[in-house]
Amino acid sequence: MTKRLIGLTGGIATGKSTVANYLATTYNLPILDADIYAREAVSVGSPILAQIAQHYGKEILLPDDNLNRLKLGEIIFNQPEERDWVENIIHPYVRNCFSQAIHESSANTLVLVIPLLFEAGLENLVSEIWVVSCSAEQQKQRLIQRNNLTDEQAAARINSQLAITEKIARADVVLDNSSSLESLLQQVDEVMKSRTFNLRSPSESGKEVRR
Numbered sequence: 001m002t003k004r005l006i007g008l009t010g011g012i013a014t015g016k017s018t019v020a021n022y023l024a025t026t027y028n029l030p031i032l033d034a035d036i037y038a039r040e041a042v043s044v045g046s047p048i049l050a051q052i053a054q055h056y057g058k059e060i061l062l063p064d065d066n067l068n069r070l071k072l073g074e075i076i077f078n079q080p081e082e083r084d085w086v087e088n089i090i091h092p093y094v095r096n097c098f099s100q101a102i103h104e105s106s107a108n109t110l111v112l113v114i115p116l117l118f119e120a121g122l123e124n125l126v127s128e129i130w131v132v133s134c135s136a137e138q139q140k141q142r143l144i145q146r147n148n149l150t151d152e153q154a155a156a157r158i159n160s161q162l163a164i165t166e167k168i169a170r171a172d173v174v175l176d177n178s179s180s181l182e183s184l185l186q187q188v189d190e191v192m193k194s195r196t197f198n199l200r201s202p203s204e205s206g207k208e209v210r211r
């Protein structure tokens with residue numbers, strides 16, 4: 001059976017999790033989340049965390065041996081070569097988790113939350129792409145507020161990703177999250193009502209995109 005695989009992406013803090021939670025609770029759809037797999041990849045005792053500790057030294061770990069995410073974030077959101085290095089060891093693990101979960105699921109529709117869907121060239125993993133967007137200023141403010149970041153830290157994270165205009169240009173569905181939560185969820189309802197299963201052609205999919 002061919003599954004409907006909705007790839008949910010957008011900029012950091014534009015509202016992907018908000019949409020995913022709504023699709024899970026209101027439409028009972030299973031959610032697969034790249035950020036969760038990426039956390040699993042670096043769990044204590046994992047070979048990937050060992051590689052990271054070897055590359056950056058033990059100082060990249062917290063006293064309890066967990067990854068110091070703040071420290072690694074400071075490195076990779078400011079140094080593109082280091083970001084590439086980290087992604088090269090984490091992304092194959094994440095891709096594998098998706099393939100396995102899709103294979104094992106009996107659901108005919110699944111939602112894949114993939115912040116770096118375009119950057120990592122994962123278009124061919126999904127059958128349709130939804131992009132959640134908001135204005136650049138809202139995005140930065142929401143990120144600062146939610147993660148307690150400085151203006152500069154938030155800008156570094158945003159600038160580590162492909163521009164939202166590029167993501168919108170490549171989307172099958174665009175959800176505008178620049179006003180209220182109700183408006184966002186209403187758009188989701190409209191899309192769920194109007195959009196039937198629509199496979200992307202394989203020729204549209206696939207290459208990694210430089211940021």
Ligand SMILES: CC(C)(COP(=O)(O)OP(=O)(O)OC[C@H]1O[C@@H](n2cnc3c(N)ncnc32)[C@H](O)[C@@H]1O)[C@@H](O)C(=O)NCCC(=O)NCCS
Pocket residue numbers: 011012013034035038068069070072073076083086087090091094115116157160161
């Ligand atoms: C650097 C890390 C430790 C920071 O952890 P932190 O808890 O602060 O953030 P979290 O993991 O919750 O990610 C939050 C958001 O940051 C953005 N982000 C994460 N990694 C990247 C990246 N390599 N490039 C651009 N944006 C990224 C995404 O929008 C993500 O949703 C972590 O993000 C990480 O391990 N990143 C590398 C793995 C990766 O590429 N993950 C993205 C999903 S595959």
Ligand SMILES: Nc1ncnc2c1ncn2[C@@H]1O[C@H](COP(=O)(O)OP(=O)(O)OP(=O)(O)O)[C@@H](O)[C@H]1O
Pocket residue numbers: 010011012013014015016017018019035115142143146177178179180181184
């Ligand atoms: N319409 C809205 N109005 C005000 N705040 C919002 C709105 N939508 C989302 N938010 C807030 O913005 C923040 C980011 O939303 P959310 O966590 O859904 O984004 P995300 O795209 O999943 O983020 P990430 O890329 O970091 O995983 C959250 O704190 C959320 O509560």
